[in-house]
């Protein structure tokens with residue numbers, strides 16, 4: 454069989470990126486964190502002082518900006534106009550504004566083309582909110598990851614504190630719930646599981662356990678052979 458396309462969707466903090474990264478490593482696939490594209494654009498919007506509500510101005514920025522994902526030995530790096538913004542896009546101020554930027558149809562259209570191009574050759578694990586429903590509707594395997602909002606807030610808090618951000622659990626929980634609502638209720642490509650997605654609740658499970666479960670689903674669709682020597 455050829456190289457598979459795997460779509461991983463779910464709300465903020467469900468473990469998508471960590472799971473997708475580990476899964477891609479196990480399979481020798483490319484990991485594409487599509488949230489990073491929305492975050493890089495949001496960083497640019499904030500740096501330029503553009504109002505996140507202004508669709509036309511943001512669409513123009515999106516057309517002019519060079520946003521790229523570059524795979525290296527230390528994982529995938531995110532570049533904005535030639536500069537490494539891998540860390541900068543995780544700043545809480547970006548997290549607070551990214552759903553506003555991501556709700557604009559013209560912005561999504563532009564990033565959709567970039568995402569499809571990145572996945573064109575297969576052999577990808579792509580994570581986001583609308584991968585199974587919009588970006589890769591023909592993906593070989595679609596997984597929808599969930600976890601309780603409280604668990605997701607705990608994970609995000611740990612991650613941000615490790616990066617040196619001073620954050621409280623309460624603020625993160627509120628921000629996660631606000632982002633869930635915006636992502637699920639936007640008119641274009643809202644967060645929802647594809648009809649043919651496998652649901653996987655990651656509450657109380659570590660990354661390796663979740664990855665093993667997904668590899669099991671991959672075997673079921675005939676895509677496990679090529680990774681058997683990696684494990």
Ligand code: DC
Pocket residue numbers: 465466487488489491492551552555580581582583584632636
């Ligand atoms: O996965 P993340 O938290 O880095 O994503 C940041 C935001 O980007 C998220 O709040 C919604 C948006 N997003 C999206 O709308 N569609 C995607 N495919 C990926 C992310």
